[in-house]
Amino acid sequence: MGSSGVFSAEMPDEPSQVIVPLDADTAERLLSARLDPDDAPPGYAEVARLLQAAAAPADQIELTGQAAALNAFRTTHPGPTSPPLARPRPAPTPPRPRVPPPGPGAARTDRRAALAGREISG
Amino acid sequence: MIGPSFPAVLAAATNGDEQAFGVLWRDLQPALLRYLNAFAPGAGEDLASETWLRVVKALDSFSGDERAFRAWVFTVARHRAVDRWRRTTRHHDELVPLDALTNLPAPDDPAGTAVDAISSQAAVAQIATLPPDQAEVVLLRVVAGLDVAEVAAITGKRPGNVRVLAHRALRRLAQQLSEEPRVRGPVRGR
Numbered sequence: 011m012g013s014s015g016v017f018s019a020e021m022p023d024e025p026s027q028v029i030v031p032l033d034a035d036t037a038e039r040l041l042s043a044r045l046d047p048d049d050a051p052p053g054y055a056e057v058a059r060l061l062q063a064a065a066a067p068a069d070q071i072e073l074t075g076q077a078a079a080l081n082a083f084r085t086t087h088p089g090p091t092s093p094p095l096a097r098p099r100p101a102p103t104p105p106r107p108r109v110p111p112p113g114p115g116a117a118r119t120d121r122r123a124a125l126a127g128r129e130i131s132g
Numbered sequence: 133m134i135g136p137s138f139p140a141v142l143a144a145a146t147n148g149d150e151q152a153f154g155v156l157w158r159d160l161q162p163a164l165l166r167y168l169n170a171f172a173p174g175a176g177e178d179l180a181s182e183t184w185l186r187v188v189k190a191l192d193s194f195s196g197d198e199r200a201f202r203a204w205v206f207t208v209a210r211h212r213a214v215d216r217w218r219r220t221t222r223h224h225d226e227l228v229p230l231d232a233l234t235n236l237p238a239p240d241d242p243a244g245t246a247v248d249a250i251s252s253q254a255a256v257a258q259i260a261t262l263p264p265d266q267a268e269v270v271l272l273r274v275v276a277g278l279d280v281a282e283v284a285a286i287t288g289k290r291p292g293n294v295r296v297l298a299h300r301a302l303r304r305l306a307q308q309l310s311e312e313p314r315v316r317g318p319v320r321g322r
Binding site: 029032034037040041042043053054056057059060061063064065066067068069072073075076078079080082083084086087088089090 | 147148150153154157158161162165166177180181184185188189191192250251252253254255256258259270271273274275277295298299302303305306307309310
């Protein structure tokens with residue numbers, strides 16, 4: 011029963027709005043939220059308003075996660091993928107001075123000592 | 133849409149420029165949230181974050197224009213939503229089949245609110261009351277701004293099928309809005 015004491019089934023039906031078949035162009039304009047509700051065919055003015063609301067520009071609350079997103083970008087980004095343009099070439103490396111080879115068996119001796127140490131301790 | 137500066141913005145973001153990434157994020161985040169919240173009410177923020185992580189990691193592998201970038205981001209988002217559904221189903225902590233998600237009351241259910249102006253959130257919630265395949269097509273067309281071919285590629289449907297679903301959705305919305313006096317008042321975008 012309705013609040014006015016009348017069963018809803020007894021209430022007179024509101025005249026239902028005629029919903030005309032949509033042509034492809036009008037459907038496309040609705041779906042791209044470009045159809046002005048005043049220009050919508052019968053039955054589609056509210057759909058046009060609804061779809062325009064759905065496609066409305068960002069609400070500030072939808073952008074509140076920006077700081078977290080930038081932080082995640084900082085930690086996730088794999089790094090630059092290409093070098094900056096006009097990067098100066100590094101100076102050519104001067105030739106290494108020839109170092110006289112160590113005394114006979116020096117490296118081998120060190121290596122043996124290390125291996126020996128491992129052998130002793132292990 | 134970012135427009136003519138998109139290639140430079142994308143290149144800079146790919147090279148690690150935070151400001152450039154911020155431009156991409158601000159352009160797409162609202163639409164991503166609206167799309168994801170419609171399919172997983174309350175989980176949109178998490179899914180959008182997961183989406184961006186994937187996007188950032190794969191930025192250097194992307195090549196294409198702004199429309200292609202947009203379609204790619206929404207493809208990643210859709211995969212995140214489906215993965216989440218599979219995960220939660222396997223763990224039995226949130227048994228919500230994807231097809232049933234749109235039947236859940238949205239956070240800002242328009243049917244429960246007498247409004248003389250409708251927010252984007254309420255509008256998306258109204259769209260989410262459509263059958264899931266219709267709702268997804270409308271959201272990708274209207275909210276994400278994608279065309280028929282792009283939506284077809286993302287959803288794995290034929291373009292003709294996408295058109296039919298969109299047409300049915302529009303008719304259904306018209307019927308719903310003419311039958312529900314609560315949402316029949318003046319509606320405006322922001």
